[in-house]
Amino acid sequence: MSGPALVVQLARFGDILQTVRLMASLGPKAVLLVDEGLTTLARLAYPQVQVRGLPVHGKVGGQWQRWQETIAGLQTLNPEAVYLLNYSGLSAALAAAFAEDRHRGYAVWGGSLRVPPWLALAIRWAARRRQAGLNLVDVWGLLAPRPTVPAAVHPPARAQGSILGVVLAGQNPRRSLPVPVLAAWMGAALHRLGGTTAVLLGAPGQERLAAELLAALPPALARSTRNLVGRTSWQELWETVAGCGLVLSPDTGVAHLAAHVGVPVLGAYLASAWVHETGPYGEGHAVLQTVLPCAPCLETAPCTTPGACVRPLAHPATLRWIAREEGELPEGVVALKSQLDALGTWYVPVAGEDPTAVLRASFRSQVAALWGMAAPQSGAVEWMEERDWMLPGRRSEEYG
């Protein structure tokens, strides 16, 4: 007799939270495997499911015996399906412990990692990411045999209080607001929230950045700002975020955490961050996204226009919009709010000029058509290739 579904999510903080729709769809019997350092977080996010840890990231000695024990334990579960969410050699190695016909998501056939049709489409569309728009939560969630409806994934975002949570930076500094701009955004965001106090959130190693920010704030705001950077456990971070009325963040795991607990996010998406892929999931979030011709850029490529995508975000008109949602936005930035459709969460422009909004709507209509959820708009078929209609696993009846 087959056991539960096993979800292998060996990536980072934000990825674990973005697995939410898949986990919700698979139900409480599913087992989630994550990096050992993230098991507490995963248990907070998915208290109903069994979470197992594997020491994956970090150089700790003697791990191989733990790996062997964990793999043996997972085999004992005899999972009916093994969801492989990461295109990585580590993921492929683990997959080899399970029969090929049970692999979902990525798969290992004939000893090599294979990309199944749905993920192959998602990867191909990501090559035109400026025009496309499919939230990663939905990409993974739609792997489930019966995906949960988008509205049931997260609670609707509502301010729980008047504290502003401020996430200093993401992993890549390029995707984060410089300190003076972040200080200005804090003021505007507090005005929007109707609050006066803030809490700084960040990982160990960002303490200096926190000090710089505190120094850049008006003295009264600095005094009413609590600095928790590098000082919170997962549990403390979870509770702190849950107590906020609004979380100001670049594209980070904390932003996904806020969405998970129903706290509205005010996102600053710039450089390589693209709200249409990794925006906070569910209704009630607002994001300012830079849309310069070079956006979204590749993190691995050097920036040819340094500072260009920060300028519109630092513009007084942008700060005014953040504070009161009034007036025009400068060129190069768009304000968007999250909405739900049949496919999942998407972001709709509410201010500023979004040069790709029309194409994105067309794109989503084609994806929805693939899943049998709607009819495609005229011209949307250009997102598909000839082979998509010719080969198994790519036609609409095979997605439903």
Added chain:
Amino acid sequence: MVEVGVRRILVVLPLYGGSLPVGRSCARALAALGHVVETFDAPLLYPAFQNLRHLRISQAALDALENGYLQLVSQAILAQVERFAPHLVLAVAQAPLSRQALRELSRQGIPTAMWFVEDYAVFTYWQAFAPAYDFFFTIQREPFLSRLAAIGQQQAWYLPLAADPAVHRPLELTPAERRIYGSDVAFVGAGYPNRRLAFRAFAGMDLRIWGNDWDGEEILAPYLQRGGARIDTEEIVKIFCATRVNLNLHSSVRPDVTVAGGDFVNPRTFEIAACGAFQVVDQRALLPELFAEEELAVVDSLEAMVAATHYFLRHEDERQAMAKRARQRVLAEHTYTRRMETLLHLVGKRLGWRAETPAMGHLDPELAAAVSDLARRLGLRQDASFDDVVAAVRARQGTLDPMETTVLFLDEWRRQYGRGAPAAA
């Protein structure tokens, strides 16, 4: 023998045909020798190729499509080479490896060898392919070896066929199986012209003929089993074991010469012997160096074949003693394992292969012991390195056990975090 160390070897199987089981036997033998072996499974691609001819298209279009398909197969071989990074690509006759692909392998510095298990006088395509391989092995000696040298293939050696004792072995048959497969005299194989003529001399005996290509043979038709259907290997073994006298007449396309007296020794000779079964075989120039007189009943004419058959049907003890000796000779000298040892010795000597100290020293002692234990379970040589074990695990089919998975995981982990990382140190 040169100690060649543990080698990664890709065996390229043909799309179909008689050399296919030879290729599979080579792969098993190389694995049994403790090497890391993958096969390029060309037969997987054969059905689509065959079905091209069922399309309603012109012959010219079919030719173009077939050529294109064969190029695709070669590309697939190159892709497997890229992933497996073999020390040697070993092809058996008819392997779908184009000369262009061979040139590419040469450019990449990957040695190639061909075991040409065909009659060079009949299948002359060696003239086009032999110079493209680094090493060439034949089942015939002179003048073939000189002809190879003349066209630029200097690294060519005689390597006779063999048997795989895991496949061709004595079987205890049930009475029912003896009824189905047994007879006084039998032949298994294709109906070449010389066999059609020769076996008429056995008409009237308790004779059974198994195999295909016997269409239109009226005199022998009553003896043909299953309407000339192809017989699979497992059933062939049962037939060999159930038959009192197995006829083994080497093929010839000349109908006027029943006993052709050629040079190479066919696989059936080794296979019947490996089964511990008895055979009467026609004389071949290269047979005396492979088997002694008391091991096989060797005849040089059709009349002698008939006489020997009658004689040995009457002398069961002699028959059994001779069959036993033949089997012992095969097990000692004529297995695919021995052939592959010889092949690797010759190739390894020229490529400077050596056994290396097991490269487990960088692992912690407990891990090194666990990996060595896994290497033994996988049948690898004692000097297998961690990377050899990883390659052998990757080549495994099916679901892996926790230790095998752990080794793969560790290998990937080392790629991500560096080879000196503590989990491996």
